[in-house]
Amino acid sequence: MDQVFAPWRIEWVEREDRNEDVDGCVFCALPDREEARESRVVAASEHAFVLLNNYPYNPGHVMVIPRQHTGDYRDLDDAVLLDHARLKQRTFDALETALSPDGFNAGLNLGRSAGGSIGDHLHTHVVPRWAATPTSCR
Ligand SMILES: [Zn+2]
Numbered sequence: 001m002d003q004v005f006a007p008w009r010i011e012w013v014e015r016e017d018r019n020e021d022v023d024g025c026v027f028c029a030l031p032d033r034e035e036a037r038e039s040r041v042v043a044a045s046e047h048a049f050v051l052l053n054n055y056p057y058n059p060g061h062v063m064v065i066p067r068q069h070t071g072d073y074r075d076l077d078d079a080v081l082l083d084h085a086r087l088k089q090r091t092f093d094a095l096e097t098a099l100s101p102d103g104f105n106a107g108l109n110l111g112r113s114a115g116g117s118i119g120d121h122l123h124t125h126v127v128p129r130w131a132a133t134p135t136s137c138r
Helices: 007-014 026-032 078-099
Strands: 041-044 048-052 062-066 103-108 124-129
Touching: 026 041, 026 048, 041 078, 048 078, 062 078, 078 103, 078 124
Parallel strands: none
Antiparallel strands: 041 048, 048 062, 062 124, 103 124
């Protein structure tokens, strides 16, 4: 097995958890904070918001999160589903403008066996992808 050293991720590995003062669900608490932007909330709509990922796979890795606290996608009503989908569209637009990726991965990890770390509050990962790794990241 090859070992990969990714020095650009060390600040994320070594950082203190900035969310440790949040009681209960972090995804319910963050968008209502006064300093929401410092908590990495970068966009918001009526029923959803966009949060920079604490442990990004790539630059620009964000999560589009419904405000409704549930781990079951089937609980979302039409208004929340549409708002969440439209905010994902705006997220693709913003990331394309800012970072010019060649593509995206976007999806939900539902349940721990699917890789979900926070299982009781849905969140859609949006990860920009590039065809070639920039020279500075090798
Ligand atoms: Zn929640």
